[in-house]
Amino acid sequence: MVYARALLMLRDQLRERGVLLVLRFKPCGPIWQDDSSTQDAHVEQEIVEATYVDDEALFLSASSPSLLDKAIDVLFDCLLQCFTRFSLKINWAPGKSEAMLAYRGKHAVKHREARRRDDGKLWVKLPDHANTPYLTVTRSFKHVGGFVSTDGSHNADASHRVKRAMAAYAPIASSVFGSPHFAVTHQREFANSLVFSRLFYNVRLWSNLAGRPLQMLEGVYARVVRAIGGCRRFSGGGDTDYQVRVALEFPSVECLLSRRRLVYASRLLRRQPASLIALLQQTFGHQRMPWTRLLLDNMYLLWRLNPERLGTLPDPTSEPNPWIVVMRDYPTGWKQLVSTMCFYDSSRQSAAALTSLPLQPSLPMHSCEVCGVCFRTVRALNSHRRRKHNIRDQIRCFVDESGICPVCETMLHTRLRVIRHIKRAKGSNMCHATIVQGQIPRLACDRIEHLDAIDTKSRREAHQMGFSHPRANLPARRHR
Structure with missing residues (x-):
């Protein structure tokens, strides 16, 4: 009081x-x-x-x-x-x-x-x-149980939910989800009550469901679904995540969150929290708020998937009153209607990626010079060379800790940003070509090891904060 x-x-x-x-x-x-x-x-x-x-x-x-x-x-x-x-x-x-x-x-x-x-x-x-x-x-x-970030990303929040979900899943991964003595129905109940409740807690409030946060949620979700279906990745099965979801009738992550978002909208219309409704109704340049746009997309999808029950309702944008009556005055019926919405597709996967077709010979291939394994992209090849053969990029051997590009003298403030600048500059300016031609002296070996250790620590701290790489604090400044 x-x-x-x-x-x-x-x-x-x-x-x-x-x-x-x-x-x-x-x-x-x-x-x-x-x-x-x-x-x-x-x-x-x-x-x-x-x-x-x-x-x-x-x-x-x-x-x-x-x-x-x-x-x-x-x-x-x-x-x-x-x-x-x-x-x-x-x-x-x-x-x-x-x-x-x-x-x-x-x-x-x-x-x-x-x-x-x-x-x-x-x-x-x-x-x-x-x-x-x-x-x-x-x-x-x-x-209040979730992370909010300055840049508006959900990386830290998604990482927190993944850790909590895996902490609940790992101890019973084999004894429950990998055991033939448990029925699939019971495994579903365990997954919903113990794992998915932690993984999807309040994710319906996210205003942007794409990129790395969605990838992290889908990774844990796919692992649990595959364990229930007995087709873990390491078992050698060739089915894709999409095929496993269809076979076991598990909706995609986006379908589950769409259901929760629609049910939550019904609760907002019943309780009418004035401040929250006022914020969600705001527009900027005739553009609605991001969460409101997601809600409208879900409503249109539900409208399209249920023509026999919602076909008589008008467009929710031009005539919203009938939708408000259904969502506000009939919460039980609305929740049952929303639960019938089911789709298995993911926006992160293209149509070609939803099938387990072999690689086409016409696609460009990049082979490893050590073991001969082929990859579609240079990035995948470099990741393989670094993990399997400990072969690292040689550009780092010519960049010191000053944060200045040794060729064009652009101030980038950190060594990692300079390395990315030189690698991205391949084919666009002379930074990469100048180093490859040997015009920049190589650093001493002990100094390279010391700088690599500092960069490893920076990457680890960034990963713990939910980012894929260390964030930039200052803008780049070109040499005048």
Whole structure:
């Protein structure tokens, strides 16, 4: 009760200082609100939500970096005043209270670098009456069971879910999912209750389901499905993941998440959380919010797959009211209808990749000079040479730790970025050709080993954060 009073006072002070976000929306309207709808039915809504008493997330957005810095100072001043009045103390330790900071627009780099400390980390200065001088800035933060990232990617969240799902699956992989004494029905129940519940927890809230996050989810999902079907990859079976899903009648990951997203939309229409509905109804340049676009795609797909039951409903964009009535007033029937939607395809797989056809002779092949194994791409060949024969790229032997390209003198800040720059420059400029021709001196062997060890540590830290490679903190700068 005391915490609620402090939040109400914080809301009032932010409103007085002009920092509180106010959006116009249509209450009791569709989530996929269109700009063509009447404007007289819209009302203003303050975007303030408190879901959990002991956790609080404060979001600031501004049209320029300078305005964002001013809003940050106002927010911390109001926050500490309100909490001090009610004798509430904030734990500012890293991992308990952290900030996520993203500058965009003109002078964004200048404002971001002004917050960088001597050790290279970003920080936000707190008012003098706080018990610590600064707040740590992080790229991702775990909140209410999931990870949120500054760049909007779901890599860290997907990696967290994969680890939890595998921790539940690995101990019983052979005794339950690989045992012939368990019926397939029971194995399905174990998978849904123990593994998939962790893997897909709240993934329906993701606004972008593509790329590496989807690949990580599909990897664990395929492993469990293959174990249930008795056709693990190491057993030598030639069936693809698509064929296994069809044979066992397991929908694809995107089908499962589409079902959950449609059921969750029904709950939103029944409960009508004003702040969330107002955010989802916003448009930018006649473009709907990403999550709203995903929801509409799922509705159109359900409409197409159930013509006998939904064929009489109109287009949900032009006439949303009939859809709202079905989704809001008949939740049980809507959930049963959504459960009938089933497809096995994945957007990551092309039509040709869904069958286990042998490689065509007309495709370009790249063979390993050591063992003679052929690959379709140079990238796959290089990965094989590095893993199986410990043959590494020789470009790294000519790049030091300065972060400057030894040929064109472009400042890239890290050695790994310089190596990628030279490898990508093959055929487009003289950086790669100059090194291959021997015009750049080779580094000493002990120095190369030392630099390789540093790069290995950087890659490992990036993988632990959910990224495929170390992220760039500063833009490249060409030599003038």
